[in-house]
Amino acid sequence: MGDGTREFPVGLQRQAEAGGYGLLAPDEAWRRVRAGALSMVDVRDAAQYEVGHVPGALCFPLPPTWMARLLRRWWLHKVLCAARCPSVAFVCDGATSTRSDSAARAAVVQGFAVAYRIAGGMDAWHAAGLPVEFGPCGPCAPSVDAVGDVSGRGGQGAPPRTTCSGGG
Template structure:
């Protein structure tokens, strides 16, 4: 029979991953890394922190076994240690959504009113892709598209949507997607496209949820 000290040590190690996620900036890093490998410099820009602060957060994720890293020349690139890390983050997010009363108000304060946005579920999008009557736009940064995207999606990062409008085929409904339910890239893309007279809708969730559902994906070399 194991003693209580050994049991305490075991459970202390079991919660290390949860402790590492107990910081909003690190949770944001997990969400970005769920899209694919990124450098420290890219990640610092994504979470609006200095490179030094971002590196400290990444080191904490590394120590907890949630992230892995590799060096290429003078740059260090980070990625999630395994798909289980993304599942852990999703489970935490969904649990908070179900049991944290004020979260809904905080989400609305951040994402705004989505009542005027047309949405499409991933099952509906899969059907439309099979029918071939929809144009899919990936409005995430290019490195994330290259790491993995919905088949036949066109990469048009949000800052380029307006300037590259002529490249987006006319005559079909446009579905824009990004990182997930708390990502605003697709919301803004849909509004921009609507202002230009295009019929556009937002994928209800994002690429990570599409991938987690086991639906087809493509990747291109970075």
């Protein structure tokens, strides 16, 4: 279920088909972001986001362990409004990271009509020579800092951002 313009590694294609989402090459993703047709979500750690991310990407750190992901994925629908995002794509470290796969699967389950994973992650983004921007990971989503507490502030903080980054 790729973007129709590229061949992707068989393993990535199988994951995408099993998860119900598509694959995008970085250059195609950037073209869609610039056209306002795609919202980007960076699921890497906040420190990785801060040293270079896709321009306009929403920072949504997704823990690398599957157990922590289960606590975190359900926040996705609060961070992004499926009705306002034309399509959403997730980017992580590189080709071997599974965080973007997990996020794309969660987006499909949570009702996003079109969800993608950026093939090759930020490694491929950099290799393609595409632009990056720098800056802090804002308070768009709560952090997982204790078992059972996904608010990051014991339930006292501001609600997560509910708008699209990029396409909406």
